[in-house]
Amino acid sequence: MTHPHMAAAVAHALHKRFIIKESGKIVHAVSDISLEVQAGSLTALVGPDGAGKTTLLRMMAGLMKANEGQLHVLGIDVAADPQAIQDRISYMPQRFGLYEDLSVQENLDLYADLHGVPQTMRRERYARLLEMTNLARFTQRPAGKLSGGMKQKLGLACTLVRLPELLLLDEPTVGVDPLSRRELWEIVQQMIDDEQLTVLVSTAYLDEAERCARVFVLHEGKLVAQGTPAEIRHHARNLCFVAMPPQGQPPRFLQTRLLDNAENVIDAVPQGGAVRFIRRPGSDQRHLDAMLEGAPVMAVEERLEDGFMTLLRKQYIADPVDPTAREAVVRREAAEGKNQGQGEDYVGDVIIEVRDLVRKFGDFTAVDHISFSVRRGEIFGLLGPNGAGKTTTFRMLCGLLPASSGFLQVAGVNLRHARAVARRKIGYVSQKFALYGDLTVMENLEFFGSAYGLSGERLHERIGIVMQQFDLKDKEKSPSGQLPGGYKQRLAMAVGLLHEPDILFLDEPTSGTDPQRRREFWRRITALSEVGTTIVITTHFMEEAEYCDRIVIQDSGKLLALGTPREVRTQAGGKDSRLNMEEAFISIVEQGRRQYSEAAATETGP
Amino acid sequence: MSEKDEASRSDKKVDQGYKGFWLRLISLTRKEIRQLLRDRSNLAIGIGLPMVLILIFGYGLSLDVKNAPIAVVLEDTSPLAVDVIAGLELSAYISPITVTSMRDAERLMLAREVDGIVRIPSDFSRRLTAGDAQVQLLVHGSEASRALIIRSYISGAVSQWMQRQADRGAAGASSGTITVIERMWFNAANTSTWYLVPGLIVLIMTLVGAFLTAMVMAREWERGTLEALFVSPVRPGEILLAKIIPYFLVGMLGLGLCLLAAHFLFKVPMYGSLVVLLVSSMLYLLVALGLGLVISSVTKNQFLASQLALLTSFMPALMLSGFLFDLRNVPLVIQLVGRVLPATYFMELIRTLFLAGNVWPLILKDCAILAGYAVLLLGLARFVTRKKLD
Numbered sequence: 001m002t003h004p005h006m007a008a009a010v011a012h013a014l015h016k017r018f019i020i021k022e023s024g025k026i027v028h029a030v031s032d033i034s035l036e037v038q039a040g041s042l043t044a045l046v047g048p049d050g051a052g053k054t055t056l057l058r059m060m061a062g063l064m065k066a067n068e069g070q071l072h073v074l075g076i077d078v079a080a081d082p083q084a085i086q087d088r089i090s091y092m093p094q095r096f097g098l099y100e101d102l103s104v105q106e107n108l109d110l111y112a113d114l115h116g117v118p119q120t121m122r123r124e125r126y127a128r129l130l131e132m133t134n135l136a137r138f139t140q141r142p143a144g145k146l147s148g149g150m151k152q153k154l155g156l157a158c159t160l161v162r163l164p165e166l167l168l169l170d171e172p173t174v175g176v177d178p179l180s181r182r183e184l185w186e187i188v189q190q191m192i193d194d195e196q197l198t199v200l201v202s203t204a205y206l207d208e209a210e211r212c213a214r215v216f217v218l219h220e221g222k223l224v225a226q227g228t229p230a231e232i233r234h235h236a237r238n239l240c241f242v243a244m245p246p247q248g249q250p251p252r253f254l255q256t257r258l259l260d261n262a263e264n265v266i267d268a269v270p271q272g273g274a275v276r277f278i279r280r281p282g283s284d285q286r287h288l289d290a291m292l293e294g295a296p297v298m299a300v301e302e303r304l305e306d307g308f309m310t311l312l313r314k315q316y317i318a319d320p321v322d323p324t325a326r327e328a329v330v331r332r333e334a335a336e337g338k339n340q341g342q343g344e345d346y347v348g349d350v351i352i353e354v355r356d357l358v359r360k361f362g363d364f365t366a367v368d369h370i371s372f373s374v375r376r377g378e379i380f381g382l383l384g385p386n387g388a389g390k391t392t393t394f395r396m397l398c399g400l401l402p403a404s405s406g407f408l409q410v411a412g413v414n415l416r417h418a419r420a421v422a423r424r425k426i427g428y429v430s431q432k433f434a435l436y437g438d439l440t441v442m443e444n445l446e447f448f449g450s451a452y453g454l455s456g457e458r459l460h461e462r463i464g465i466v467m468q469q470f471d472l473k474d475k476e477k478s479p480s481g482q483l484p485g486g487y488k489q490r491l492a493m494a495v496g497l498l499h500e501p502d503i504l505f506l507d508e509p510t511s512g513t514d515p516q517r518r519r520e521f522w523r524r525i526t527a528l529s530e531v532g533t534t535i536v537i538t539t540h541f542m543e544e545a546e547y548c549d550r551i552v553i554q555d556s557g558k559l560l561a562l563g564t565p566r567e568v569r570t571q572a573g574g575k576d577s578r579l580n581m582e583e584a585f586i587s588i589v590e591q592g593r594r595q596y597s598e599a600a601a602t603e604t605g606p
Numbered sequence: 607m608s609e610k611d612e613a614s615r616s617d618k619k620v621d622q623g624y625k626g627f628w629l630r631l632i633s634l635t636r637k638e639i640r641q642l643l644r645d646r647s648n649l650a651i652g653i654g655l656p657m658v659l660i661l662i663f664g665y666g667l668s669l670d671v672k673n674a675p676i677a678v679v680l681e682d683t684s685p686l687a688v689d690v691i692a693g694l695e696l697s698a699y700i701s702p703i704t705v706t707s708m709r710d711a712e713r714l715m716l717a718r719e720v721d722g723i724v725r726i727p728s729d730f731s732r733r734l735t736a737g738d739a740q741v742q743l744l745v746h747g748s749e750a751s752r753a754l755i756i757r758s759y760i761s762g763a764v765s766q767w768m769q770r771q772a773d774r775g776a777a778g779a780s781s782g783t784i785t786v787i788e789r790m791w792f793n794a795a796n797t798s799t800w801y802l803v804p805g806l807i808v809l810i811m812t813l814v815g816a817f818l819t820a821m822v823m824a825r826e827w828e829r830g831t832l833e834a835l836f837v838s839p840v841r842p843g844e845i846l847l848a849k850i851i852p853y854f855l856v857g858m859l860g861l862g863l864c865l866l867a868a869h870f871l872f873k874v875p876m877y878g879s880l881v882v883l884l885v886s887s888m889l890y891l892l893v894a895l896g897l898g899l900v901i902s903s904v905t906k907n908q909f910l911a912s913q914l915a916l917l918t919s920f921m922p923a924l925m926l927s928g929f930l931f932d933l934r935n936v937p938l939v940i941q942l943v944g945r946v947l948p949a950t951y952f953m954e955l956i957r958t959l960f961l962a963g964n965v966w967p968l969i970l971k972d973c974a975i976l977a978g979y980a981v982l983l984l985g986l987a988r989f990v991t992r993k994k995l996d
Contacts, residue, residue: 018996061837063995082993087839097831101644102637113633114838116626142644158834168837 006075008166008198009037009060014069016055016221023482029055030066031221037166037200037214042192044209045202046308047218048514049485053202054094056218057170060200061091074165090115090164094171096155100144104135104154107143111158129157132187147387149180156187167191169201173208175511177385177540178582179589185211204514206305215304217311225311229304235314236278236306239266243275243295251275252379252547256526257291259519264288267309267519270546272580273566278306305515312516351376351502351534352397357406359392366392368557369406374550376502379525379535381548385589389557390538391507397536398505399423411502424452427496427504431511433488437481441472441491444480445498452499466494470524486517493524503534510539522547542582553588560592630840634848638822642852651818652856653863656810660867663806664799674756677711677720678702684731690741693767694724699759721746722756799872804960805929807864808953811887812923814857815894816901820915822849823902823991836993846984846991850895857891868960878959882969886959889976890952894919896983903990923949948979 016030030052037043045053058064060073062082071078073085098107108129112122130136133153138146143154156172169188173181185208191197201212209215210229217225217232225232245254251270258268258275264283269276275295279288352374359367367389374380384390395401397410399419408415411425435444445466449459467473470490475483480491489509496504506525510518522544529535537548545551546565553561553568561568569577572584572591579587642648678691694702703720705711711723725742733739743760745753826832835845861884868874876883897919905911923929926940927949933941944950955972958965 058995063833063836063993065994065996083839083841086837086993089837091834091837093830093833095830096834097826097829099637099641099831100829101641106637106640110633110637111834111838114630114835114840116629116839155834 006039007036008039009035009071009073009200011035011056011060011072012070014056014059014071015067016052016059016064017067020482028221030059032069033218033221033223034069035216035223035226037198039166039198040196041213042188042199042201042211043214043216044212045200045216045218046204046206046209048312048516049204050220051218051514052221053218054170057091057168057200057202060085060166061089061168062086088164089166089168090159090162091168092155092159092170092172094174096152096158098143098151098154098158101142103140103142104146105139107154107158108161112161115162117162125161129160132190133157134183149176149183149386152176152180153184153187156184160187160191163195163197165198167197167199169199171202171204173203173205175508175540177388178542178585179385181205181208182586206303206308206515210304217308219312232307232311233302233304234307236266236302236310238299239278239281239310240300240302240306241277241279241297242271242300243277243292243297244273245275245295246293250549252522252526254292254295255547256523259523261287261291262313264291266313267306269519269543271543272546272569272578276300278302278310309515349376350374351411352380352536353407353409354397355407357393357396357408358404359389359396359401360404365557367396367403370552370554370557370559372552372559372562374503374534374536376534377529377532378549379529379537379547381545381551382536382538382554383542383545383551383585384554387556388554390554392557393554394505394507394536394538398426398428400428424499425502427499427501429489429492429496429504429506429509431507431509433480433492435480435488435492435495438479440477440479441467441483442476444491444495448495449498454499462498462500466497469497469527470494485513486520489521490524497528497533501533503536504528506535506537508538508540510541510544518544542585543580545581545585553585555589555592556596558592558596561588626839627841627844630844631847634840634844635851638848638852642856648818652814652853653859655813656860656863659806659810659813660803660864660871663802663809664867664872672699673701674699674722674752674759675720676700676702676756676760677714677723678704679706679708679711679723679725680704681708681728682726682730686731686734687726690726690730690764690767691724693770694760694763697759697763700756700763715744715746718746721752722760724760800874800961801957802929803864803868803872803874804956805927805953807861807868807887807956808890808927808929808949809920809923810860810864811857811891811952812894812919812949814853814860815891816898816919817912817915818856819849819853819895819898820901820905820911821908822853823899824906824908824911827906828908833995836995842991842993843988846899846987849899850892850984853895853898854888854891857894858888861887861891874960876960877963879964882964883956883959886952886955886969886973886976889973889980890948892980893948893952893976893983896980896987899987900983900990903987919949922947923953926950927953929953948976951975 012034014030014033015028018027018029019025020027029050033052033056045056047053055064059066059071059078062073062078062085065079074088076084078085099110102110108126112125117125130139133150133156135150135154135157138150143151146154152172156169159167159169172188173184176184188197188199188201189211192199201208203209212229215225215227215229215232216223225235243254243258245251251274255268255270255275255277258265258277264280264287266278266280268278350373354373355371356369357367357371358365358369370393382390382394392401396403396408396415399410399415399422402419403416410422413422413425415422436447439447442463445463446459449455449463454462467476470493472487472491472494475487475491480488483491493504493506493509510521513521518541525535525537525547539545545568548565550562550564551568552559561571563571565581568588569579569581569584572587573579577584642652676694678694680687680691691702691704694700702724703714705714708723708725711720711725714720715723723742723744725744727740727742730739730741741764743757745757826835832845865883869876898915901914901918902911905914922943925931926933926944927947928944933944933950936944951972955969955976958968
């Protein structure tokens, strides 16, 4: 075992460059990073996408070679003897490649064999891992047939078949629902408590980094800050406030106003029906007051995320959505009479109606008699753990999957009879990038525009509008496949909106993206909603539900909650509950599962 | 031989020892076999496809021409001329259609309803007596090899008739008109199945070896299963060995199927030694596996790997190894390409073993070449498989 005060990993002036083949450009994935990971503790690597987190972890695992600098892991020079390190550490890559046609047990056996775990130790170890991951019932099931959260837990179990001297976890909770996420962390925490495991974890969730003893903040390949979570939080000391928007108004209106004022406000997010914001040090109080429009303001304690945002926005002025461009679009659309938006009182007519919707796959009921409706101009969120039936519901709404029974009307068209007609009125942005990577931005827009039946002047007018709306002008001629992640998503949304659909469907658009990009994304969604587009969205980030006008929570195909975020919080924790959205979600899902198992017990009982 | 090779390489570290190596190798091999058995597409390619190929090439594809329609223009109606045609009619290879005029025959030929025209000119019997009788033969040349075969059949039939005439001591027999003496060696019956089926073994081994293994490493790269596997005590050589073992077995199964089919279904004679045949087949299988693994490790993409494997192994083995076309009859450049292919040597070796017997100088030369290729390709596969992501 390593000595508790010894460093598990030491990097000195580490550099890693990549050359992008197509353009010949050099990317500095990691530049001049020096850090020390303490043994026997939990350390986090945080930073936006492309900060160099994965590259750094891969170098520590001996999978990549540094161009310059030294890297020692467990006292061994990685460049000289990567195999010696690989014999002693465990590493869980971002996409843990389970063998999908092998069963849960066979996957565990394989990794136990490869790591040379003696037979005598296995029984106890397996029992413990299977209990912690709740996979004991599924040992014979092929890994490919597990849900996303279960796969991730199995990946972690395979990584932990033996006690490594250092555990590297690369974004272990990406695309995992809050319940599974909590369970994954419980496993890691238990291992740390029981076995003094040394863990280095990279994450996009700042609340996860809050648990760590030490945090390294990376940005564009550089180490911009390090310290305990308290030290990182301290950067936002006395700058955090919560403002209450007027009764009956969604907090996102106030949040947008604040976020757009980058001179005075570092960050603003909706939270618990109010708006949480960080003011810039030395900001102009009069400006702030003008934006707040008399909304009551309360100082609050800073969180790690606030410290992180303050650090990033202090040194790097982010480029938020150009408000003038957006307003121009809003004005133009309004002049064209497109604005059927809600303004201050936003009660539109019903645009999606779902009654008793059922979808079965064989004898498995994925969606079980659910009913809800969405009004024009709403932002409507579909939440639920992995395997809850969200995606199935979503696909039925988009007309991609026929319902087994029930009533489903979208944009005034009954989907049972006229799916093609309905499809013309909706835009769909899938989770994966579904555009042609080798076509340029312009070519993709032209192709999909003509696929939607646009042509000539009308097509180019629409392309011009969406390009402005999503700031794609400067990338017009770039091949889409080579765009940075944020641009790809913007392009996908631009394509989805080309034919001016009444409703835009977005499937987990923010999975695996950092807070900064999520802010930017939601800023655009808010803007879209302002011009009257109805938005239906699924997400794993519960705090994002606060941007929605109304949400539903689904589990095991059943609808557990429906209403405004405030109503859902009240349902979970009673009136004046101080639960945040994630706690409310977990409570509702667990309550639902308890009721379900009780009902099952009485049915089968004596 | 590669096994020892890999073992010694992975045993660089003393603390790991042989025990760790065997444990990991057995575990990885078990994993490969399970995956192979559970993925139906693998089994279909590994076992189903060889069976289909055996049946198609064995029964469906034959280079023999049977019942080729031939127009017969009988301008001479003498008994002698009729007798010539009767000789043609007896042949299993040709089915003569008698027409009245050359014009009709030409029309049939243009419509591709007949493969050729046999014209017996009006002066046939007269000139036969004079010893310089002529029979005009027109063959549709759009399919060169078929045309060639038909030509030889007909001239063979005519000369046979002449020989019969000579035996009977008929007129003209002494005038030296019978000059064609044809005989074929080794494939005395001239059954193309006899040389197609041994060739088929080469094709199937190539398919199983190169095509299937080209997918396996690429699949692991694509599914991201290697990243976690790499950060463990496992050595690259062990990963490769574990891939080779199951596919080697599948390849030998394919070989067994071919040998059974050759013996029982097609009654191909076997003049050489079965042991030599098995040893050389194993060598060639290793060559094919090595090629597949190199392709797989370099491309890291299943689609690209399968295309590349088809283009570099299966297609050349089909076209350029002498399977269909004799290499001695092709342009020099193609011949040189063929000479680079390991399949060519295995093809030569296996046909010799089946149809000619143990020709030791040839066996030793070809086996040495195959062994060289196996060492080269497997070594290269080990060289390009590294536990690195950049």
